[in-house]
Amino acid sequence: LLCWCREKYLQSPDIAAIKELFTLDRWRGRKSTLSWLGQLGKVAQTGSFYFWLDLISTFSMAIEIPWDFQAGGDVADNTDSTIAGKASRVGANAANKFKVIRMVRLVRLAKLYKYYSAKQSAKTTNNTSHVHTEESLDLIPPESHVGAEMTDRTTKKVIVGILIMLLGIPLLQAEEVEYLNEFSMKMAFQHRQLILDDVGGNEFEQWGFSESLLIDRTDCIDITYNGFDDGLPNDASIPSDRSMMQDLRVEELDVITISDIDLVRSMTAVFDASGRKREEALLGILLTSFVIVILGLGMVSFTKDVRNLVIVPIEHMIQLVREISENPLGKELSLKIDHTKHKDDDMETTLLIRTISKIAGLMRVGFGEAGADIIGKNLNLSNGMDTMNLLGNGRKIHSIFGFCDVRQFTDTTECLQEEVMLFVNRIAHILHSIVVQCDGAANKNIGDAFLLTWKINTNKLNGSCEDHNYSGDKALYSFVKTMIEMNRHEHFLCNFSPRALSELYERMPGYKCRIGCGLHFGWAIEGAIGSSKKIDASYISPHVNMSETLESATKEYGTSILMSEPFYNLLSPEAVSGCRKVDAMKKRESDPITSLYTYDVDLGVDFAPANRAKSKTRRRTTMLLPAQQLRPDNNRTTLDSNVGGESSSDLGDLPTIKITNNFPDIWMTDVDVVRVRSHFSNKQRQVWGSGMNAFEAGQWDVAKTYFNDVLEQSDGKDGPSRYLLGKMKQYSFSAPDSWRGYWQT
Numbered sequence: 001l002l003c004w005c006r007e008k009y010l011q012s013p014d015i016a017a018i019k020e021l022f023t024l025d026r027w028r029g030r031k032s033t034l035s036w037l038g039q040l041g042k043v044a045q046t047g048s049f050y051f052w053l054d055l056i057s058t059f060s061m062a063i064e065i066p067w068d069f070q071a072g073g074d075v076a077d078n079t080d081s082t083i084a085g086k087a088s089r090v091g092a093n094a095a096n097k098f099k100v101i102r103m104v105r106l107v108r109l110a111k112l113y114k115y116y117s118a119k120q121s122a123k124t125t126n127n128t129s130h131v132h133t134e135e136s137l138d139l140i141p142p143e144s145h146v147g148a149e150m151t152d153r154t155t156k157k158v159i160v161g162i163l164i165m166l167l168g169i170p171l172l173q174a175e176e177v178e179y180l181n182e183f184s185m186k187m188a189f190q191h192r193q194l195i196l197d198d199v200g201g202n203e204f205e206q207w208g209f210s211e212s213l214l215i216d217r218t219d220c221i222d223i224t225y226n227g228f229d230d231g232l233p234n235d236a237s238i239p240s241d242r243s244m245m246q247d248l249r250v251e252e253l254d255v256i257t258i259s260d261i262d263l264v265r266s267m268t269a270v271f272d273a274s275g276r277k278r279e280e281a282l283l284g285i286l287l288t289s290f291v292i293v294i295l296g297l298g299m300v301s302f303t304k305d306v307r308n309l310v311i312v313p314i315e316h317m318i319q320l321v322r323e324i325s326e327n328p329l330g331k332e333l334s335l336k337i338d339h340t341k342h343k344d345d346d347m348e349t350t351l352l353i354r355t356i357s358k359i360a361g362l363m364r365v366g367f368g369e370a371g372a373d374i375i376g377k378n379l380n381l382s383n384g385m386d387t388m389n390l391l392g393n394g395r396k397i398h399s400i401f402g403f404c405d406v407r408q409f410t411d412t413t414e415c416l417q418e419e420v421m422l423f424v425n426r427i428a429h430i431l432h433s434i435v436v437q438c439d440g441a442a443n444k445n446i447g448d449a450f451l452l453t454w455k456i457n458t459n460k461l462n463g464s465c466e467d468h469n470y471s472g473d474k475a476l477y478s479f480v481k482t483m484i485e486m487n488r489h490e491h492f493l494c495n496f497s498p499r500a501l502s503e504l505y506e507r508m509p510g511y512k513c514r515i516g517c518g519l520h521f522g523w524a525i526e527g528a529i530g531s532s533k534k535i536d537a538s539y540i541s542p543h544v545n546m547s548e549t550l551e552s553a554t555k556e557y558g559t560s561i562l563m564s565e566p567f568y569n570l571l572s573p574e575a576v577s578g579c580r581k582v583d584a585m586k587k588r589e590s591d592p593i594t595s596l597y598t599y600d601v602d603l604g605v606d607f608a609p610a611n612r613a614k615s616k617t618r619r620r621t622t623m624l625l626p627a628q629q630l631r632p633d634n635n636r637t638t639l640d641s642n643v644g645g646e647s648s649s650d651l652g653d654l655p656t657i658k659i660t661n662n663f664p665d666i667w668m669t670d671v672d673v674v675r676v677r678s679h680f681s682n683k684q685r686q687v688w689g690s691g692m693n694a695f696e697a698g699q700w701d702v703a704k705t706y707f708n709d710v711l712e713q714s715d716g717k718d719g720p721s722r723y724l725l726g727k728m729k730q731y732s733f734s735a736p737d738s739w740r741g742y743w744q745t
Contacts, residue, residue: 010051017043049156145346146309153305161298165291172287174280181271182256184214188223189258189267196230196265211236219272221245227265243272252277313349317356324360394527394540398461400454400475400519400567401539401547402440404431404482407514409448415503419496424448426493427513429654431482437659438474443538451547452478453539456521456570465572470663472521472570477666477673479517479561480601481659484672486513488607489655514560514603518550521566550596557582557596558719560603565595574664575599578677580685581692582720584742593742598720602679607672684713688721696742698735700728 020026021040030036047055191207214220215236221243223236245253254273259266406412406427413420428450432442435452444451454475460467486493493513494501504511522543528535550562559582568579583596660666667673691706704725711721738744 010047011045013046014043053159144348146348149347150305150309154302157298157301157305161294165294168290168294169287172283172290174276174283181214181218181220181254181269182258184210184218185256185258185267185269188214192225192228192230192232192267193260193265195232196228214269215239219275220269221272222270224268225265226268243274245270248272248274309347310349313347313353316353317349320353320356320360324356324363328360328363394525396523397526397539398456398458398521398523399539400456400471400521400570401524401544402435402452402454402475402479403518403547403551404450404452404479404515405517405551406448407516408508408511411507412504412511415507416496416500419500422496423493423513426654427486427515430485430489430493430657431478431515433657434481434485434659435478437657438478438661439469439471440475440478444536449548449551451538451544461570465570465664468570470572472567473572473575473663473667474661475519475567476561476563476571476575476599477663479519480599480673480676481657481670483515483560483601483603484607484676485655485657486515487603487605492653492655512603516551516554517561518547518552518554518563519561519567520547520550520564521570522546553596557598557723559598560601561599563597563599565597568595568597572664572667574667578667580680580688580720583724584696585745586742587745599677600680601676603676604679605675679714680718681713684710687713695724695728698739698741700731700733700735704728704733 018040021036021043027036188207188210191203191210194203195207211223214223215238219242220236221238222245223238225232225234228234252272252274254271254276255268256271257266257268406424412423416423424445424447428442428445431450431452435442438454440452440454442450443453452475454471456468456471465473490513494504494511496504520543522541524539524541524544526539527537529538529540530536546564550564554560554562562582563579568576571579579597579599581595582598584593585596586593662669687706688710691703691710694700694706695703707721707725711718711725714721716722
């Protein structure tokens with residue numbers, strides 16, 4: 001009953017899987033014919049190994065049933081008479097073969113004993129559980145799936161190996177007894193005695209026939225009679241073509257002596273056993289070779305199981321750790337989670353590989369680009385360190401720092417409550433997916449703010465934008481594109497419960513999710529900040545704070561993006577065409593003058609999908625670009641929020657945003673980017689440039705005229721014009737005597 005309760009003991013073929021395998025698509029898509037046959041064997045398997053083992057064991061018991069129901073005495077007499085003849089040898093061989101098959105039952109008994117022992121052990125554990133403490137129970141871990149699989153495979157192969165040896169070894173052993181030699185000698189000896197006793201009749205002829213039969217049918221080379229005084233020769237005549245005793249080794253001579261009861265008369269015959277010895281030697285070689293082959297195959301089979309179940313997974317784990325330590329931020333690992341997600345074998349080694357892959361992903365997400373060295377040093381297999389080395393000297397790098405802040409976040413948090421996490425993570429999904437595709441890295445997520453970085457090799461700064469791979473263009477484009485996609489997916493960002501939406505729009509009617517961005521370029525110290533209890537991989541530098549200061553200033557200047565002059569110098573001419581200078585400042589007397597720039601972005605343009613748009617574009621542009629500037633957008637950013645996108649039970653259907661890195665042409669080919677900057681025409685840009693020149697020269701009355709003109713053309717919406725007009729108004733539109741073309745902050 002325990003056997004029948006075993007999982008998949010009597011499994012039946014999977015008919016549906018068999019039909020699916022025989023389809024034309026599966027046959028064409030096969031890796032190889034052998035792999036296809038292997039899959040067919042798995043789905044077409046009937047019964048388990050132990051089922052067929054028990055079936056053979058059961059049928060082997062048939063030889064124990066007494067099929068002959070005659071009287072016991074007759075059966076015994078018939079059996080004795082059969083054994084006395086030559087046919088008894090065939091019966092003995094057949095019985096041996098059946099006995100070999102019956103040995104299978106021993107394996108079945110061993111298997112039943114194993115189940116019984118496990119059952120008794122479980123009962124004992126349950127009965128004595130109140131005696132053991134919780135600590136003692138933890139010392140007995142449950143059997144692992146790898147151990148159970150190894151035990152099962154080893155048991156099966158040991159059983160098969162033993163059965164093969166039990167069946168094969170008897171076939172390779174020579175018969176030790178030659179019944180014909182002894183039987184013929186007895187006949188000749190008995191007839192010679194009858195001649196001596198003068199029984200009469202034709203005993204002489206019968207003796208001659210028996211002796212000739214002995215010589216002709218056997219390999220006899222010498223016959224000697226002792227104690228016979230009947231006048232007959234005591235040595236038989238042996239054919240001359242037989243071997244001579246002196247030519248044979250002692251091991252090749254088989255001597256048999258037969259005597260009467262009184263030991264007075266005897267007959268000795270010498271047989272040539274060289275043929276049988278050669279046969280035994282050959283069978284011995286075959287038997288040794290057979291055992292070597294069986295043991296070799298067993299060793300290879302056991303080694304293969306150990307390699308597949310233990311060694312190969314461990315090698316994969318070590319390879320994963322080595323790859324992670326060499327390239328902590330690399331995503332192209334030799335073995336990913338996707339490679340094992342369809343391998344549901346419940347093996348602990350498979351779970352460990354998946355866990356290592358997940359840990360690598362978590363470390364990439366948790367530490368970011370700033371923590372790459374920390375991960376690499378602590379996972380390096382060659383350093384031989386048992387403890388973690390998290391804290392130490394930092395590393396000086398040069399990077400673009402981008403700082404983003406969500407507008408009106410405090411009020412939004414009070415309205416959304418626990419749903420604010422969904423809100424922030426949805427914004428992060430859009431922002432980070434664009435930044436990563438533009439070769440940037442996310443560093444900090446500080447509630448309503450995000451710090452992004454683009455590392456730059458300082459050796460390539462003196463060249464063209466192409467030398468540093470258009471890092472400045474990519475950073476600026478990331479923020480511009482993020483604002484566009486947030487506008488397009490307003491419905492996704494603000495998909496909250498009715499209660500949260502009611503409070504949100506009641507406090508802030510017509511609420512739109514907006515961000516402000518600051519961009520700066522400079523040096524920073526990259527490393528781990530904290531203690532052994534908690535660390536953050538980040539950057540320490542006044543240049544990081546500068547990007548945050550620029551973001552804060554966007555609220556004063558009324559813009560969405562503010563850039564410093566060091567960052568502005570990294571931009572390509574195509575990106576610069578959409579920028580304008582809005583101010584200049586100097587922090588300390590020893591510091592250089594830093595100009596501030598913005599990229600004109602009109603967030604009033606409606607980018608909502610057609611199926612979600614409530615109205616047409618709120619604002620029509622009054623400026624048309626020349627046809628040669630607006631080329632067909634063959635590589636336009638593609639967006640699909642339903643098909644092929646990521647899915648999350650909490651965040652909803654995440655939009656998939658794809659960026660084409662055709663810099664710097666993307667500033668002219670991306671229709672969305674062209675639309676958001678088209679509100680500020682080239683004419684307005686020229687007027688603004690004239691006003692900025694007058695402002696820096698201290699001619700504020702002239703600058704006032706230009707800025708008012710720009711403000712009127714923008715229907716009073718241009719933030720930099722309002723800000724500078726307000727600043728100049730504090731000085732009655734007359735530059736102070738200390739004015740040098742910049743503000744001292």
